[in-house]
Amino acid sequence: MSAKLALTDLLPLPNSSLKIPRLGFGIYQSHSQTAVKSCLHALRTGYRHIDSAQFYGNEVEMGEAMRQSGLKRSEVFLATKILSAGGSPEATYKKCIESVDKVAGGREGGYVDLFLIHTPSGGPAARKEMWQALERLVDEGRAKSIGVSNFGVGHIQEMKQWAKIWPPQVNQIEVYFPLPPFQSPLPHAWLTHPQLHPWCQQRTTTAFCTSHNIIIEAYSPLVRNQKAHDQTLLSVSKAHGKSTAQVLVRYCLQKGWVPLPKSDTPSRIEENADVYGFELGKEEMDRLDRLDEGEAGAIVQAVKN
């Protein structure tokens, strides 16, 4: 991966002329006015991609921050996710439209840039119903692109039987570090989901996505700061005079993933985007790669392939 990375970088989405900003801003557990302030600070810092979800309860706040920022709608990439099917195609579609309306503040012709299925855990019928609702949003111009989250290879291949839009343009997974022993074993439901960071690299899933040009979004890219004491990470961070969080964001970018660091702390929002003045060498990337612990490395979920 080229070292010449910039905050303004975009990645092409498959089968589309659209591009996705390669650094995103996560807002899970960011609520009400704090969410507005954090999103606004992120946009002023230069982030142009925000990741919300129905489950997070902050789609309205994400849209509100975008409008307060003074940026044009077309300059910002706003993403959300549907958590569960509604029980019928129409009910599921309505759930999606409600999200679009929340993000758009009820404005006519509002849209989201990316709509994801949050999790495959509802089963095959729910996955199909949600995907078909998302395809309808694309037809109607209410979603510019659609994708999945926490999907393993089997889930993505299953979609081929009935999807009009395939492959999904994005798979958002955890690509991060291992659980400390006291958190083991993982709840079974978590094991059905993917994650992405040095301790949990989801190599089968990422290889499949890469070979199909599916954009890989890395959620929990900072491992929620749980690995700040890791000796390998610390040594890389000291070598560059950068924080462990900055090394982790940079690691994801150099892997070709789209990291979604979250923070409600203004200085950290800035720090996590200040990752373009240094480069991790091949040996450092290899050392971080060797931290992979497979499923055991997930703090949220590892995908099932």
Ligand SMILES: NC(=O)c1ccc[n+]([C@@H]2O[C@H](COP(=O)([O-])OP(=O)(O)OC[C@H]3O[C@@H](n4cnc5c(N)ncnc54)[C@H](OP(=O)(O)O)[C@@H]3O)[C@@H](O)[C@H]2O)c1
């Ligand atoms: N699709 C899914 O199932 C799924 C699952 C999990 C996450 N996600 C997405 O991915 C985003 C990021 O994941 P995440 O929120 O789980 O975790 P994360 O981004 O890995 O870590 C966020 C935590 O790290 C802290 N932090 C942020 N910057 C820091 C820094 N520079 N130094 C030290 N600590 C720092 C934050 O605290 P403060 O806020 O107090 O600064 C917060 O507690 C989410 O917000 C969400 O958008 C998706």
